[in-house]
Amino acid sequence: MAATDAQTGGSPSPARLAPIAVKDRIFTLDMLRGWAILGILAVNAMAFAWPIAIEMDPSLAPPWPHDHANILGEWAKDVFFQDKFRSLFSMLFGVSIFLIGGTRFDEARGPLLLRRLLWLGLFGLIHGFALWFGDILLHYAYTGLLVMLVRSWSSRALIWTGVSLNLVFGLLSAVTALMTGLLPGAGQQQGGNPFGTTQDQLMQIIQAYQSGWPGALIENFKSAVILQLVSLTLVPVTAGLMILGMGLFKAGFLSGRSPTWIYVLLLLIGGANLAAFAWYDWQFYAAPHGAPDPTKGMAGVLGSFAPLITLAYVSLLILMTRFGLKIITGVFAPVGRMAFTNYLTQTLIMTTLFYMPWGPHWFGTIEPGRLWLVIGAVWLAQLIWSPLWLSVFTMGPFEWLWRCLTYWRWVPLRKTADA
Known part of the structure; x- marks a missing residue:
């Protein structure tokens, strides 16, 4: 099996450097990756539907009613989804670096991994x-280009390095949230606004997006430049999550081979964090906009340790799979x-709905409460169309394109009898 070669650190011959067959895939990784990609949409939806400055600037009053539906919509996103699914997807990306690239000294797989990451960077630029x-x-x-250098480390070294990087970032975030909450007059929203947007500029951005191209393209380009610069500061965080994921896979945790008690323990720890965070965060969001933080920063402190909740999600899904509920997790x-295909088609669907010239131009009109209806519809579509597509083809269309470019040859797409 291709996955087994990577796990054992063996160096397969060039003849064996073929895409992983369907029968060689690891169910747990596919299941967790599907869970992650659906959850990511719940967070990204606000950035598709509204200017990102709304979530980053405490001085900007959101242009929607502060009613129960919108409070619940924002609270649910923040508590159950924000940072939890990005953390999971980053961990799983670390696993893929190891599975594709093998050990650092694998002369056959190393160039393959390098090409894969470079093509991914080009996809990202266009996207x-x-x-x-x-x-x-x-x-x-570009974070993967750094992480690929440590893929030969032992599971213990990877886990300790990943935990350390995440712990440093979590503590820094927690201290910042606590100090912000204790400052006199600290507003409801935490953090700063690198966009420097005023209330009038906010409305101008909404109008530009609603006008379709070229207004939306210009605003998107400006935001992309700023976000990519900000993303450079997040390399240590993302690298830490990728390294942690690689270590957890080598240790057997992400493939579902760890002892049951480990999953139960992490479920209890992460679940306790989630419950406390949910309680404090409800007070945070239910407070009038611009009012002092009623939790004195505790919501932000608990939210700084999102990977704990991520590992609780992973543990719950693996336990469900292990104890007879694979019919549920299997979806x-x-x-x-x-x-990859579902991530990009989420963009195509959402941009069509919110600001593409051929869409209904919903940008700046769908409040957080109602936005969940859109999210749910996209989830349902992807849960239905993914197995239908895979009943005929071995992989998604964008996976196929990426794989052809990586291997620099035509890779069969339609299923054969032994696929």
Whole structure:
């Protein structure tokens, strides 16, 4: 099996450097990847539908009612999705670096991994600057070029390094949130606004997006430039998550081979964090906009350790799979096998709805409460179309294109009898 070669660190012959067959895939990774790609949309939806400055500037009053539906919509996104699914996808990307590249000294797989990351960077440039500024592919590509250098480390070294990097970032974020919450007059939203947007400029941005091309393209390009610069500061965080994911896979955790008690323990720890965060965050969001933080920064402190909740999600899904509920967790696997395609089609669907010239131009009109209806519809579509596509083809269309470019040869797409 191709996955086994990578796991054992063996160096396969060039003849064996073929795409992983369907029968060789690791179910747990596909399932977790599908869960991650669906959850990412719940966070990204706001950035498709509204100027990103709304979530980054405490002085900007959101142009929607502060009613129960919108409070609940924002709270649910923040508590259950924000940073949790990006963390999971980053961990899984670290796993893919190891599975594709093998050990650092693998002379056959190393160049293959390098080409894969370089092509991903090109996809990210096109995606981010031509379609949607919130692209993460370019960030993953150049961060992956660093992480690939440590893929031969032991699981213990990888896990300790990944945990250390995430712990440093979590503590810094927690201290910042706590100090911000204790400052007199600290507003409801945490953080600063690198966009420097005023209320009038906010409305101008909304109008520009609603006008379609070229207004939306110009605004998207400006936001993409800023976000890519900001993303450079997040390299240590993302690299830490990728390294942690690689270590957890080598240790057997992400493939579902760890002892049951480890999953139960992480589920309890992450679940406790989630419950406390949910309680404090509700007070945070329910407070009038611009009012002092009623939690004195505790919501931000608990939210700084999102990877704990991520690992609780992973543990729950693996335990469900292990104890007879694979019929439920299995619905995410086809979505995960087409994660690249589903990520990009989320962009195509959402940009069509919100600001593409051929769409209805919903940008700046769908409030957070109602936005969940759009998210749910896209989830349903991808849960249905992924297994239908894979009943005929071995991989998603964008996976196929990426793989052809990586291997620099035509890769069969349609299923054969032994696929």
